[in-house]
Amino acid sequence: MTEDLEWRVLSESEKERERKGRRKSLLLCVSTFIHCHCFLPTLSTQQHTIKPLSPSHAIPTPHSKFPSDSDTQSLFFSGRAERQKLLNQKGCVVWITGLSGSGKSTLACSLSRELYSRGKLSYVLDGDNLRHGLNKDLGFKAEERTENIRRTGEVAKLFADAGLICVASLISPYRRDRDTCRSMLPDANFIEARHHEAILIVFMNMPLELCELRDPKGLYKLARAGKIKGFTGIDDPYEPPLNCEVHVPEASKAIEIKQDGDVCPTPTVMAGQVVTYLEKEGFLEH
Template sequence: MKAAPTPMASAPSDLHAQPLTVTRGARERLHGHAGRVLWLTGLSGAGKSTIANALEAALHARGRHTYLLDGDHLRHGLNRDLGFSEEDRTENVRRAAEVARLFVDAGTIVIAAFISPLRAQRDAARALFAPGDFLEVFVDAPLAVAEARDPKGLYRKARSGQLPQFTGIGALYEPPLAPDLVLPTHEWPLDRCVERLLALLPPALAA
């Protein structure tokens, strides 16, 4: 049995950052815009991946440098060694946030779609970024709506006991207390959600 990863472990004290000639500012000047991360959190089935994909397409059409980080995609590669215990979920979010930070340093607009169920996980992710670089977006759909959608059949498995630690059924989801934006996907169509996300970004990024 693999040992659970240490959540949010700090770097050893004998490690030192290597000075680099090409800075974030230089990369942003080359791209013509600043880097940011939009962190989409919400229940499975709330619409995070659908919105993230549509937002990236809208920004790409505007000539912006983007990258979409999706929880399922990372679990097929970087995070495939992680399970679904609270410790592993915390490590999943930590790794995703570190990757997002690298992309922001590269001058890229990152759209991160992760359930990231606990406030402490999202607060730790935000703490990696300079003020204003991390925008928390609550993709808000009531549990009953998300379960009725159930695009991957996960709620059905959770209700039958096949997924005992599934968020919203057997594991806690803590909604953000003060997100930068709330998207009620049970009330708003996709295009309105994308419009509100574009409006959340500085004009130089979304114009």
């Protein structure tokens, strides 16, 4: 059953009466509309004592006594620090880039499992999967890939803000698009720490020949036969990250996963490489 209520700030004398116990009041800022009641958690910084008005006051008018926008803003509970503390980790994004078949999804899965086993919460955003939902309206033209990366970057940013380690695995072939994602994730999470960015780029540096040999979906074969146009690595470019050197500048974190001679590291070893990095950089503690 929905009761139509509006809430207003109490006067000082009403507050006094409340204190004497004549009526229980709420320590919440609530704006209530017909059939739509939205409750915020108890607020630690500022408290407004409020009580319901009669139903006849239900529809807010421009003259209603609501807290001002700035009051309301200041009442919102941001909680990023608290979430990170709760999870004992720092929200961040591990962005895995590389050719189709280079092992992005395999690493994402293995990494997520490894983090889980260490009690760390992660979530995988896989390009291939997102293209069935969030990004199903997008194809593979340059501007559509750009939009694909932008949207995924925005979602990843939200996960990072929620305190999770978001693992995004997309071909993301264009340097400019990856840089855009970098710029979306500045150091807001890490005011006190040495981090400059909350994003780590992982480059799956596997040779095209290997990816083509794997060809788990048969797409390279179709692309070679001209049945798929604009396939990355065949007739569409892949721009490798430039910042995967051993001495990575602080402001542009990136690591590279590659073959040792002809041997590809196992999924566990690849995940271990990333976890070691996250650990060293302090992401796995709050």
